[in-house]
């Protein structure tokens with residue numbers, strides 16, 4: 149008979165209880181969403197507050213076409229996960245929040261997560277008394293070279309705009325030209341311009357003519373290269389607005405003008421065309437600002453089908469996945485070109501900049517020339533000098549938020565709450581960017 153007290157007795161199994169997290173240090177007391185549009189662009193910033201007076205972090209969660217959905221995701225789903233937690237546990241918070249919806253990723257949830265993630269990096273920097281780039285390994289350059297956006301109604305106007313930037317010290321200029329009679333994305337003053345413009349308040353009327361665009365762009369760069377010389381670096385963004393074979397034809401036609409990069413040749417659903425593009429044209433390719441899941445970049449990087457990653461950092465979930473993606477790129481000779489137009493808040497631009505300073509495989513940083521009201525709302529906004537973006541040495545991301553000023557600039561009225569109306573071809577078909 150077995151002795152019930154014998155050492156060999158099998159004990160009933162008990163559920164595994166993980167050890168409690170470290171309990172010292174500050175705790176998250178509140179998570180708030182601040183919506184503001186100082187220069188007309190809808191910005192979303194998350195503020196993570198702690199139980200230490202005056203200790204908080206800020207993160208960019210700007211998805212300017214769906215800001216209210218992001219705010220709801222933060223308030224209803226991320227805030228309850230965060231309350232009472234240590235702000236130190238960035239990686240664990242990111243992993244837990246990412247899978248807490250089971251169906252994960254996507255621009256709404258990732259932007260919400262980025263707001264929290266970047267705020268925790270900001271907080272960690274403040275707790276350490278260091279700028280975030282120090283936490284990422286320290287800087288490997290003094291500042292981040294920028295590219296600016298030149299545009300115009302014809303090649304001469306684009307040339308004038310580019311010269312204006314070159315005289316200000318910029319050495320990298322993205323050039324876009326209007327297609328006469330056609331809606332043209334990315335051209336200042338055009339009906340669906342990226343710049344803040346009263347036309348944003350109307351539905352787009354003009355049709356988009358991809359064939360005319362593909363004809364006109366090589367002529368633009370022929371003019372620019374001969375007028376501006378060889379020193380300036382020229383860039384162009386297709387904005388995914390032509391059929392894949394036309395994008396390949398355009399890339400081949402642009403070869404003689406030695407672009408720094410050609411951006412977004414295909415819609416994000418058309419990645420299968422990249423091997424063909426690579427075989428056909430020796431033009432550096434930048435891609436990815438419409439991807440949301442960080443894993444979407446992996447096949448293009450590992451097969452060396454692109455040269456620069458374009459990433460709206462908040463759209464993939466913030467600094468935590470972006471620094472990993474940058475490190476992955478380093479092994480394949482792919483460089484970074486974080487998305488940095490006006491629909492990234494100054495907090496997000498600061499996050500871009502800290503990555504720019506710390507990543508050896510930095511490529512180029514897209515510039516946004518912040519307006520006066522944006523600087524008023526966001527003291528500590530990164531500064532532009534000599535064609536480069538400079539960080540301040542303030543601990544954390546280095547950008548503050550004047551909430552009283554932010555409240556003076558609510559979201560503007562818009563028939564679609566800031567959503568984009570469709571771009572259509574001449575027959576009425578919706579053009580997918």
Ligand SMILES: [Mg+2]
Nearest residue numbers: 385411412437
């Ligand atoms: Mg783009």
